[in-house]
Amino acid sequence: MRSDLWSEILQLTAEHLLLVLNAMVLAIAIGVPLGIYLSRKQAARPWLLGFANIMQTIPSLALFGFLIPIPFIGGIGKRTVIVALVLYALLPILRNTLVGILGVEAAICDSAVAMGMTDGQLLRQVQIPLAAPTIMAGIRVATVTTIGTATIAAAIGGGGLGVFIFRGIASVDTGQILAGAVPAAVMALAADWGLGWVERKLSRA
Amino acid sequence: MALVEFHGVSYEIAGKPILLDVSLEIEAGETLVLLGRSGSGKTTALKMINGMLFPTRGQVLVDGRATTDWDPIQLRRRIGYVIQEVGLFPHFTVGDNVGLIPKLEGWSAADIENRVNLLLEKVGMPPSEFRSRYPRQLSGGQRQRVGVARALAADPPVLLFDEPFGALDPVMRLELQQQFLSLRHDFQKTSIFVTHDVREALLLGTNIALLSGGRLDVSAPPQEFRQAQSEEARAFLACLNN
Numbered sequence: 216m217r218s219d220l221w222s223e224i225l226q227l228t229a230e231h232l233l234l235v236l237n238a239m240v241l242a243i244a245i246g247v248p249l250g251i252y253l254s255r256k257q258a259a260r261p262w263l264l265g266f267a268n269i270m271q272t273i274p275s276l277a278l279f280g281f282l283i284p285i286p287f288i289g290g291i292g293k294r295t296v297i298v299a300l301v302l303y304a305l306l307p308i309l310r311n312t313l314v315g316i317l318g319v320e321a322a323i324c325d326s327a328v329a330m331g332m333t334d335g336q337l338l339r340q341v342q343i344p345l346a347a348p349t350i351m352a353g354i355r356v357a358t359v360t361t362i363g364t365a366t367i368a369a370a371i372g373g374g375g376l377g378v379f380i381f382r383g384i385a386s387v388d389t390g391q392i393l394a395g396a397v398p399a400a401v402m403a404l405a406a407d408w409g410l411g412w413v414e415r416k417l418s419r420a
Numbered sequence: 421m422a423l424v425e426f427h428g429v430s431y432e433i434a435g436k437p438i439l440l441d442v443s444l445e446i447e448a449g450e451t452l453v454l455l456g457r458s459g460s461g462k463t464t465a466l467k468m469i470n471g472m473l474f475p476t477r478g479q480v481l482v483d484g485r486a487t488t489d490w491d492p493i494q495l496r497r498r499i500g501y502v503i504q505e506v507g508l509f510p511h512f513t514v515g516d517n518v519g520l521i522p523k524l525e526g527w528s529a530a531d532i533e534n535r536v537n538l539l540l541e542k543v544g545m546p547p548s549e550f551r552s553r554y555p556r557q558l559s560g561g562q563r564q565r566v567g568v569a570r571a572l573a574a575d576p577p578v579l580l581f582d583e584p585f586g587a588l589d590p591v592m593r594l595e596l597q598q599q600f601l602s603l604r605h606d607f608q609k610t611s612i613f614v615t616h617d618v619r620e621a622l623l624l625g626t627n628i629a630l631l632s633g634g635r636l637d638v639s640a641p642p643q644e645f646r647q648a649q650s651e652e653a654r655a656f657l658a659c660l661n662n
Contacts, residue, residue: 326507
């Protein structure tokens with residue numbers, strides 16, 4: 216029985232990690248380019264930031280519920296979970312990318328332009344490297360929250376450590392709840408520490 | 421032919437005039453000082469030369485061609501730019517900062533290295549000591565020297581200076597002013613220099629253009645400028661007596 220529990224913890228932790236990784240790769244792949252785009256297109260800012268903001272305010276359980284009837288991205292299972300997690304992770308990544316780029320000192324950008332850098336050169340050689348720690352901070356925050364939010368995935372058949380938590384709640388079994396909550400917390404702490412280390416590395420460069 | 425010309429240049433933002441009908445000619449090798457109070461339009465005039473701003477009326481010509489007809493990148497690569505905040509890239513070493521434009525222009529690594537070493541030597545920052553430092557490891561005066569070296573890097577015919585020494589202590593300022601004069605002697609560049617310091621204007625300028633409320637008030641060589649009778653010119657000259 217004990218060894219069964221351990222192997223289930225291992226299996227669900229791996230499943231959880233995979234959900235988070237999938238969601239984060241997608242959220243970064245969408246959020247960072249979108250943030251860069253917004254740094255160039257002021258007019259689009261309120262719309263896209265507003266959208267990302269609204270996504271964050273929807274309670275996570277409700278968002279899963281909303282997604283279920285939507286074709287292609289919805290339904291029961293992992294795909295819906297990943298879509299919801301991406302929508303949640305988008306705001307911190309998008310916002311930090313934008314704030315990081317706009318936060319580069321005006322004198323530095325001015326002199327880059329005055330020296331005859333093209334917009335692409337300004338972006339690649341100056342703004343992105345200088346914004347990198349801020350962008351990384353957004354990714355770190357998004358990852359830590361995603362690890363927590365992903366426990367709700369079990370509610371719509373997405374698996375992960377939430378399976379323990381929902382089962383524990385249903386059977387009033389604290390042991391089961393802890394079997395889900397402790398690995399999730401450890402994962403979140405590890406992500407926070409690891410990505411924080413990358414962030415510090417980037418800001419020293 | 422003048423290297424830089426202003427023909428009846430006006431500039432306004434949202435109906436508020438910043439420059440009014442300014443005409444100027446800057447000959448090759450000359451140092452024109454744009455003198456004026458804060459808000460007199462001198463920085464605006466400067467930014468029109470390298471196409472950071474364009475006139476709402478009139479024309480600015482560089483090498484006989486209107487700035488609106490230049491490819492802005494090509495234009496700016498021919499014009500060095502030094503500002504008060506220096507604007508060095510904090511994530512680049514001193515050497516990489518100075519070598520930036522040559523690199524963008526596709527120079528070979530060896531040529532870039534030679535050029536960077538020569539210029540750091542010229543501005544009194546021995547390359548062996550300073551090349552691989554980062555801007556944050558330098559004093560304000562040292563940073564400004566690197567800024568000047570960077571502006572000279574690709575050997576541009578024209579240099580723009582926007583109150584470059586304004587934030588430095590008086591001793592450092594004098595040192596850098598002397599260096600400006602010696603660099604002018606060595607490199608024979610055409611410079612346009614913005615300042616609100618009449619002493620600096622008289623020391624560095626071969627010609628002084630006094631701007632007042634967006635209009636060109638006086639344009640004269642330093643000796644003549646000392647005798648100028650306009651109200652604004654006398655207000656500036658009065659600063660010399662205290």
